[in-house]
Amino acid sequence: MRRANPSIFFLLPAVAAIILLTIVPLVYSLYLSLTSYELGRAYLGMKFIGLDNYITAIKDIRFLMSILRTLIFVAITVTVEFGLGLALALLFNREFKGRGLVLTIMMVPFMIAPIAVGFLWWMIYDVNYGPLNHLVVDIFHLSPNPVAWTADPRIALYSIILTDIWQYTPFMMLILLAGLRSIPPEPYEAALIDGASGLAIFRHITLPLLKPAILVAILIRTIDAFKVYDLVYLLTFGGPGTASEVASFYIYLTGFRHFRIGYAAAQSYILLIIISILVTILIRIIRRGAR
């Protein structure tokens, strides 16, 4: 006797939760983005205004700048984290005393709350008592005066980037290390017998075989880097002025500080579309590269 597939009953609660918690809010948000709804002035009601919010957003220099900053943030953090992560992975892909301890210490930064990481670096960046200024000014004499890491408009965004690099380089490294460990020894043995140089082995054996891990690492980090918010909130609150205002943070201000709900919904849809397009392109490249 064959029983009915239980999939329906077992999947139903999860599927219902997903529809209620993702699809319904997104549709609601799409509707909001077409209205003039403002929380502080709810008496004005939800007037349907078509695409006006989207048009306003495209003309809003502050919004466009926040998108640009997000792109800069993603490009720099992912590139540096990948480069450093790969170098460290290659170096640590060998047995040495204390290896386990080093890897364990490196796991902590990306697993703990980003807000706590922000606070750790907030102390390190402090203008008056921070160890980083002590290092820069008095030990290495790189700058005559203390640097305002989070209060100088030219530097603030890069201080956030540096913190992100500290937090996620180990993540890149661990993924790449796992990739390196899964490469079988045979191709290396064959190459050594043929007398290939170290660089040739890296280019023609390690890199191609490491490709799947590289692509996964870059994809995950790119997607997550777009969402940067916690570090900005804690370290600079988007400031000074708007110098470190990234997209997620500006949308937060629009919706929850200026209470322009309809406009914030439109901005978040634009951000969602940009992320989707860029990630789709990235996945295309990855599919082609993996072949």
Add this chain to the structure above:
Amino acid sequence: MKSSTVVNVVTYIVAAIVVIVFAFPFYWLITTSFKFDIDIYHYPPVYIPFKFTLHNYWTGLFDLWGLQGIRDSFIISAMNTLLVLALSIPAAYALALMPVRGKSFLLSWILSQRMLPPIAVAIPFFLVWKWLGWLDTYQALVFTYTIFNLPFAIWLLAGYIEELPREIYEAALVDGASHLGVLRSVLLPLIKPSIAVTSLFTFIFSWNEFLFAVIFTREKIRPFTVVIPSLIGGHVILWGAICAVTLVGLIPEIVMVLLLQKHIVRGLTLGAIKG
């Protein structure tokens, strides 16, 4: 073997630098939490304090919502983990029995879920929770975190179930056991370790979350991630006390990271890379 000695030396030097760079912020956090104010507000910074106090812990935990933050975060994370497990275990079992197409759909759904900027969902959710009168309650955050934890948990668990030989549960089904019976008495005992791993990940994600927490809470509920930034806004900033709160909030997480060590890479790459 001269070149290998050089490589060894380089490895050790880099390893030492890495340890200093990644451990120093934590060293700074720990020492500052025990320092007297005179050592905290001191230039050059006091790297090795000689006098210690527990005063910061008293202030941070009892006067500055530290204890409440930890309690609220714990309640929210634990309730969310239970909810996610209750929904994901049956779903993962059903998926493991399902044809491949269902799975590729699930993966693309999880990926698109991950791309979703949290701020985009925060806007509609805020209005719904406000309408229900749920702002500043536990359940608002418990349900919100399900969006991100549920797909992840289903995917992780389904991956583990697939690695079991199918015969184990197919044999029981042939013998006439019901699917619910197989799930409860055959599968559950077998996947206990993966349930533990999934719960730890879910718990940590809820514990770490900040964006929804700061938007959906006011003063009745103060998750630990919201307490920290709320303490650095004013004119007088009690560094030592904030360090104490942060440290107490991080300790359970660090313990969990140590427990999870072997599963972290697999978990964070959705099983794409097995660490």
